[in-house]
Amino acid sequence: MKTGLDRICPPLLPVAVLLCCGVWMGIFPLFSPAWYCLALALAAGLVFTFISFRSSVTLILCAVLAPVWGAMSMGRIHRPVLQDNHISKFADNGPKVVSGTVVSLPRYYPGKIRMVLDCSEILEKNGAPQAVSGRILLNIYGAASETSRGIPGFGDHVRFYSRLNGIRNFSNPGGYDYKARMRYLGIFGSAHAQAGKIKILPRGDTGIKTEFYRRAASMRNRFRQRVLALAKERRSDAAGVLTALVTGQKEVLPRQVKEGFARAGISHLLAISGFHLSLVALGFYLFINGALSRIHTLSVRGLARKASGVLTLIPLSGYALFTGFSPSTQRALVMVAAFMAALLAEREKDPLNILSLAALLILAFDPPALFSISFQLSFTAVFFIIVGFTRVRRMGWMPEHKGVAWLWGMVLVTLFAGLGTGPLIARYFNMVSCVQVVSNLVFVPVIGFVCLPLGLAGLVLEWIWTPGGMWVLDRGLDLLGISLRLIDCITGFEASWARVVTPDNLALALIYLFMAAVYLAVFTRKKKAYIFLAVIMTAGVLYTAYGLKQRFCPGRMSVTVLDVGQGNAAVVRTAGGSTLLIDGGGFSGSSGFDTGRFIIGPYLWRQWICNLDGVVLTHPQADHMNGLVFIMENFRVKQWFRNGDESTARAFEALTALAKEKGIPQHSPGTKGLDLAFDQTRLQILPAPGSPLDVNNNSLVCRLVHGDVSILFPGDIESDREKLLAGEGNMMASTTILVAPHHGSKSSSTNIFLDKLNAQGVIISCGYNNRYGFPHAPVLHRYRERGMKIFRTDLQGAVTMTVFRNGYDIQTQRNN
Numbered sequence: 001m002k003t004g005l006d007r008i009c010p011p012l013l014p015v016a017v018l019l020c021c022g023v024w025m026g027i028f029p030l031f032s033p034a035w036y037c038l039a040l041a042l043a044a045g046l047v048f049t050f051i052s053f054r055s056s057v058t059l060i061l062c063a064v065l066a067p068v069w070g071a072m073s074m075g076r077i078h079r080p081v082l083q084d085n086h087i088s089k090f091a092d093n094g095p096k097v098v099s100g101t102v103v104s105l106p107r108y109y110p111g112k113i114r115m116v117l118d119c120s121e122i123l124e125k126n127g128a129p130q131a132v133s134g135r136i137l138l139n140i141y142g143a144a145s146e147t148s149r150g151i152p153g154f155g156d157h158v159r160f161y162s163r164l165n166g167i168r169n170f171s172n173p174g175g176y177d178y179k180a181r182m183r184y185l186g187i188f189g190s191a192h193a194q195a196g197k198i199k200i201l202p203r204g205d206t207g208i209k210t211e212f213y214r215r216a217a218s219m220r221n222r223f224r225q226r227v228l229a230l231a232k233e234r235r236s237d238a239a240g241v242l243t244a245l246v247t248g249q250k251e252v253l254p255r256q257v258k259e260g261f262a263r264a265g266i267s268h269l270l271a272i273s274g275f276h277l278s279l280v281a282l283g284f285y286l287f288i289n290g291a292l293s294r295i296h297t298l299s300v301r302g303l304a305r306k307a308s309g310v311l312t313l314i315p316l317s318g319y320a321l322f323t324g325f326s327p328s329t330q331r332a333l334v335m336v337a338a339f340m341a342a343l344l345a346e347r348e349k350d351p352l353n354i355l356s357l358a359a360l361l362i363l364a365f366d367p368p369a370l371f372s373i374s375f376q377l378s379f380t381a382v383f384f385i386i387v388g389f390t391r392v393r394r395m396g397w398m399p400e401h402k403g404v405a406w407l408w409g410m411v412l413v414t415l416f417a418g419l420g421t422g423p424l425i426a427r428y429f430n431m432v433s434c435v436q437v438v439s440n441l442v443f444v445p446v447i448g449f450v451c452l453p454l455g456l457a458g459l460v461l462e463w464i465w466t467p468g469g470m471w472v473l474d475r476g477l478d479l480l481g482i483s484l485r486l487i488d489c490i491t492g493f494e495a496s497w498a499r500v501v502t503p504d505n506l507a508l509a510l511i512y513l514f515m516a517a518v519y520l521a522v523f524t525r526k527k528k529a530y531i532f533l534a535v536i537m538t539a540g541v542l543y544t545a546y547g548l549k550q551r552f553c554p555g556r557m558s559v560t561v562l563d564v565g566q567g568n569a570a571v572v573r574t575a576g577g578s579t580l581l582i583d584g585g586g587f588s589g590s591s592g593f594d595t596g597r598f599i600i601g602p603y604l605w606r607q608w609i610c611n612l613d614g615v616v617l618t619h620p621q622a623d624h625m626n627g628l629v630f631i632m633e634n635f636r637v638k639q640w641f642r643n644g645d646e647s648t649a650r651a652f653e654a655l656t657a658l659a660k661e662k663g664i665p666q667h668s669p670g671t672k673g674l675d676l677a678f679d680q681t682r683l684q685i686l687p688a689p690g691s692p693l694d695v696n697n698n699s700l701v702c703r704l705v706h707g708d709v710s711i712l713f714p715g716d717i718e719s720d721r722e723k724l725l726a727g728e729g730n731m732m733a734s735t736t737i738l739v740a741p742h743h744g745s746k747s748s749s750t751n752i753f754l755d756k757l758n759a760q761g762v763i764i765s766c767g768y769n770n771r772y773g774f775p776h777a778p779v780l781h782r783y784r785e786r787g788m789k790i791f792r793t794d795l796q797g798a799v800t801m802t803v804f805r806n807g808y809d810i811q812t813q814r815n816n
Contacts, residue, residue, distance in 0.1 A: 012356035014049045015062050018042060019360060022067030023367045026074025027180075042067050066360075074367040077184060087119045087134035088188035091166035092769055097123035098191060099159045099201075102152050103135070105217050105324045109251050110592060113140040113151060113195075116187065117158070136164070136189040137182075143195040150196040153217055155210035157201040162191040168768055170563045170599055171797025171813040174502075174606045184368035185327070216322045220247045223459050230470065231477050238480035241270070242473070245447070246455040248272040248323030257484070262429060263491040265418065265436025266443050272323050274332040274378040279448050280319055280456070281336050285312045309340045328374040331362050335378065351386045355379065373428050377421050384420030385413055391523060414440040423511045426500050430605045435496045439487075446483055451476050499634055502605045510540050551608040552577035557681050557706040557803040561739060562603060563793040563813065564595045566767030566774070567623035570713065570739065571603065572704060576679030579609050582616040582702060582713050586626025586651065596630030604635065611636040613678060616685075617655070618715030619699040620647040625655070632658040639665045641674070641685060643700050644692075669700065681706045689724060696742060697721040703735070706803045710734055712757065714741040714748075722753035733758065736808070737801060738788075740764040744775025749782055761789035761810065763801075768794040 025038040049063040082088060090096065104116035117138045123129045138160075143151055152158045166189055167182045169175065182188070206214075224243050231239035240253045250258075250270055261267045268275050289308035298304040313336075320333045338358035339351075347354070359379060362369050369375045392398060392412060399405050414437045426432060433439070454476035462469025490496060503511065517533035520526070555575055562569045564585030572580040581604075585595035604610075615637050618624055629651050631637070640659055646652070659666055667674060673687040684703040692698060699715025712735045717725075722741070738759040741748035743766040762783050766774040775792070783790055789810075791799045797813030 009052060010350060010353040010356060011053055011056065011059050012353050012360065014045055014052070015059065015066050016356040016359045016363075018045045018049070018063055019066040019070045019363050020370055021045065022070025023074045023363055023370045024070075025067070026071040026367065027078045070363065070367055077368055078180070080183065082188075083133065085130065085132050086188065087122070087132050087136055087164070088166060090122055090124070090132065091164045091189045093164075094125065095161060095163045096125075097159060097161050098136075098164065099123075099157070100136075102138075102154055102156050102158065105154055105213060105220070106151070107251050107324075108249065111141065113143055114138070115140075115152070117191075120157075122164075134189070135187050136191055137187055139190065139192045140195050140198065141192065150198055150200070152198060152200050154213040155203070155206055157203065158198050159201060160191070160193040160198045162193050165190045165769075170565065171793075172562050172599060172603055173560070173798060173800070173813060174504075174603070175563075175599070176602070180371075184371070212321065219322070219459070219463075220249065223247060223462070224249070224252070226462060226470065227473060227477070230474055236481045237484060238477045241480050241484065242451065242455050242476055244270050245452050246459055248326070248329065260484070260487045260491055262431055263433055263497040264439040264443070264487050265433030266439050266447075266487075268377075269443065269447050271374065272320075272326065272329045272332065273374055274335045274382065275448075276452075277316065277320065277329070277332040277336050279452060281312055281316050281340075283453055283456070284315050285309065288312055306344050309343045313337060313340060327366070327369065327372065331366070331369055331372075331375055332378065334358055334362050335382075352383070355382055355386065373424075376424055380420040380424060381417040384416045387519075388412060388416035388419075391519075410441055410444070411437065414444075419515065423503060423508050427503050427508060430499055430502060430602070431497060432500050433497050435490055439490060442486070443483060446479065451479050451483070454479070499605075499610065501608045501610065502602065504606075506543065510536060510543060514540060547608055558800060559704065559711055559803075560603075560798055560800045561763050561765055561793060562599060563797045564599055564627065564765070566743070566770045566772070567595065567627070568618070568715070568739070568743070568765045569595065569600055569624075569627060570765075571600075571607075571609075572681070573607070573609075574679040574681040575706075578613045578678040578681070579604075579611065580614045580616065580678065580683065581612050581628075581631065583618055583624040583715075584615075584627030584629075584631055586622045586624065586628075588622035588626070594630055595627035597627075600627050601630055601634060604631075609635075611638070613638050614676075614683070615640050616683075616700060616702055616713075617642040618702070618713065619643055619695055620645055620649065620652045621695060621716065622649065622651065624715070625649070626651045629654045629658070632662070632664070637662070637664050639667060641667050641669075641700065643688060643698050644668050645695065645698050686725070686728075689721065693720060701725065707805070709736045709803045709808050711737045711739065711801065712759070713739045716742040716748075718742060718745070718747045719750045719753075722748065722750050726752045726756040735759045736761075737810075738762045740775065740779070742774075743772075744779050745772070746776035746778050749779045751782065754782055754786055754788075758786075759788055761791065763799045764790065764792045764794075766792065766794050770794070 021038050021042050025035060025042070028035045028038070046063060050060060053059045098117075098119060099121040100117040100119040102115050103118045106113050106115045115138050116135055118135050119132050121129050122132045138158075140151060167179045167187065169177060169179045223246065224239075227239045227242050237254055237257045240257060243252055244250045253270070258267070258270070261270055285308055288311050289304060292304040292308055292311075293299050295304065298307060316336065317333065320329045323329055335355075335358040338354050338361065342350070342354045362375070389409075389412065399408055418436045418440075422432065454472055458469045458473035458476060460469075461472055513536045514533075517529065517536045520529035521533045554573060554577065557575050558573045560571045562571065562585070565587065567585035567587070568583040569585040570582040572582065574580075581600070584600055587593050587595070604612075612631070612635050615628060615631065617628060617640070620642070625647075632640075632655060640655075658664070669685040669688050671687050674683075674685040676683045676685075682705040684705065686701040686703065688700075689698065696716040696718050697720050699717050699721070701715065701717065701721075702713040704711045704713070714722075714725075718741070733756060735757040736759060738754075738757055738761070740762050741753075744764045764775045780790065791810060791812060793799060795814070799813075800811050802809045802811075
């Protein structure tokens with residue numbers, strides 16, 4: 001006999017939720033505060049399941065075992081026990097000769113090709129070869145194209161000489177755990193090699209899998225080259241979009257194209273996700289069902305529909321393998337297969353149960369999938385669509401006319417999916433699209449139902465009849481070119497999208513509980529529902545008020561020197577809520593990593609900071625400047641302080657163009673310097689040298705003063721500038737904390753300079769195991785001689801100094 005709860009809650013849903021709680025519990029240490037909270041949630045979930053489904057012993061047993069399985073399996077993956085011969089044991093210890101087998105399709109990034117290598121042997125200097133195990137990322141530079149000689153493919157055995165780097169995080173408050181993500185994928189290091197210097201060893205027995213992937217890689221490369229050749233005269237990015245749609249090679253897309261799709265709220269069209277595979281599956285199903293329906297026997301017995309569902313999985317699986325079979329593609333395939341299985345079992349009218357089954361299958365064998373953005377977005381979107389359409393049908397809000405019903409259904413799908421995924425998109429991408437519904441109504445039919453089929457048809461037809469395939473691809477490119485221009489028009493309006501601060505776990509919980517409370521209050525109209533809604537709204541108001549108080553009236557000044565690798569970036573928050581950014585870090589050369597996009601911007605948004613009262617660029621070099629471009633683009637900057645040096649670097653030209661476009665005032669200290677007040681905090685920018693020196697010595701020297709505490713930011717000055725500063729009166733004599741000049745180089749931090757400062761501590765911002773050897777040993781010795789406390793971002797992560805009325809406190813992200 002079903003209870004009331006049983007009627008509204010499908011049986012597998014609580015089991016799936018309990019499994020999720022168990023997986024989440026597996027990443028926390030035993031008996032930690034978070035562990036206790038999850039244990040309480042598990043207890044509540046088990047009680048709910050018992051009350052709702054007490055007649056089903058099997059279901060109760062599954063509900064008990066699911067969190068245990070999730071916690072144990074996730075714990076093994078999150079805290080793996082590695083053998084002594086594991087490849088990670090040899091990382092960060094000089095260059096080595098590495099041998100292994102390529103076990104992934106190559107990914108083509110600007111300037112490099114990346115693949116996964118399963119290591120088998122390692123040879124250290126003056127040592128014997130050692131058998132090893134474990135996987136690393138192999139980055140290949142200097143290839144003219146993917147067809148260049150010496151570029152290995154799937155299944156190739158290779159040997160190369162390289163420095164082996166361990167996977168490390170940029171350790172900042174609330175920062176992204178890249179190391180954990182790689183660990184979940186089974187990757188524990190990285191290596192770099194030049195094209196042509198990788199020796200491809202004789203192949204052994206290839207096998208069916210290897211041969212399939214090699215042919216798939218060949219088809220992908222051929223397709224990409226054909227599309228690029230067709231699009232060459234158009235000078236548009238349509239070729240990259242079509243390549244991403246068909247082959248899943250999203251990395252070939254320029255950044256501005258990805259941002260355009262994100263601002264329009266249609267990024268899901270570019271990913272090989274549940275939505276993408278659903279479209280492909282629908283195409284295969286309609287084609288196969290149309291063919292089988294012509295067979296009289298199958299049609300009469302009603303088997304054509306079921307047989308079509310089974311047969312659809314065959315080409316769909318082949319397509320998933322062709323795109324590289326990434327974890328997100330695997331999860332999407334499982335989800336589609338679950339709904340196909342429901343079609344066969346004639347249980348398609350129980351969609352929440354099917355969705356729960358798909359989640360159980362995925363998480364049972366791949367627990368880390370729970371922390372994947374694609375998993376969270378896909379399942380949340382489908383859950384909201386199912387719940388929303390169930391309510392719409394019960395209320396009789398679906399029109400009877402098929403054409404109107406289809407259009408109304410498209411609007412509702414976009415609306416429900418947007419409601420469900422909006423908070424998650426705000427959390428992970430700090431963006432809200434205000435034109436999402438309109439964009440999806442326009443571009444899902446055009447790109448999903450026309451361009452994608454044209455691309456797939458062109459892929460197949462091009463191998464059978466090249467002129468016909470090229471013509472089909474040409475039509476797809478024409479349509480995509482028009483779509484890209486339309487996306488630019490839609491997102492060109494300032495009100496079409498907005499940047500938002502990062503909601504934390506509590507904020508996400510309150511948002512989704514508020515949605516649930518509104519749903520219950522509107523459709524049940526019970527007193528308990530209204531009380532629940534009032535409680536959630538009160539909690540939301542209190543949470544928001546506390547966050548605003550911390551943002552605009554913190555009551556104390558803090559300075560956080562961020563871990564940006566080999567570079568400098570510091571965020572200043574005054575007692576009255578003013579915010580300053582001193583330098584923006586950055587990588588030079590072929591690195592495409594943007595410290596502004598991936599480190600500084602997310603940190604600011606997590607602190608509820610969208611406006612900066614001032615940005616300081618000490619000097620125009622890559623490791624101080626490159627990250628500021630993203631900041632200028634995405635934050636409201638009130639003023640920009642820089643020295644008088646000019647640069648032909650692309651980042652500097654972008655900064656000056658953005659300042660001009662946005663009307664940001666620029667200030668230089670000149671020979672008199674600048675003295676500015678931000679609440680109770682003063683920012684003193686010392687006078688520039690009378691006669692210009694070199695790039696490093698021309699750095700702006702900034703002094704931050706709050707009460708009796710001061711911090712000196714000297715940029716990359718060296719001994720010549722330090723001598724000049726040491727002779728400039730008593731301004732330098734009261735420094736409390738020094739940010740090490742030039743990252744701890746031996747050409748800086750001279751004795752006369754340090755003696756003049758008489759600082760209590762020093763913060764060294766540098767990259768772990770950097771090629772310059774910073775900080776140099778003589779400099780560390782000088783600091784220790786003077787009894788200065790030493791804090792290093794390469795070893796301790798971000799360093800935060802909080803200034804109180806009668807002193808200060810310094811904390812590091814890593815407690816070592």
